[in-house]
Amino acid sequence: KRSTPMASLTPSEVRLLESLDDAITAELAACDPAGRLRGPKRSAVKLELLQNFFETLASNNRLTLTAADRGRIRGAVSASLPARFVRRDRVVCNVGGARPWEAGVVHAVHEPDPDDGSGRRKFAYIVLTDPPTARLP
Secondary structure, X not given: OOOOOHHHOOHHHHHHHHHHHHHHHHHHHHHOOOOOOOHHHHHHHHHHHHHHHHHHHHHOOOOOOOHHHHHHHHHXXXXXXXXXXXXXXXXXXXXXXXXXXXXXXXXXXXXEOOOOOOOOXXXXXXXXXXXXXXXXX
């Protein structure tokens, strides 16, 4: 990684940093409205994300954010948050469909997505849902 003093950044790089800062700040607010990540830990996460995204984009001479970049920022912010639930917690989760809410048990936390060849995308939780109830509606 290069260590670039602010004085040596081009105006385009400064705009990129400002855009990244705005995007990361907005995602932290959206993904963590309860403020589970706060203080020095929040600052450290924000700085790490800024550095990683800036280095990646600037090294590829990409000085504007795309919708895909914003999606990757959203995923990185979500992955950096402490989990609300731990393994074996009972939860109710939205699975969609006619009966969108299902009860179950957290089986895994931050599990890698098997369909993601890069290994970077993770599921927040894997939930083993309870069997359907025996009574009919």
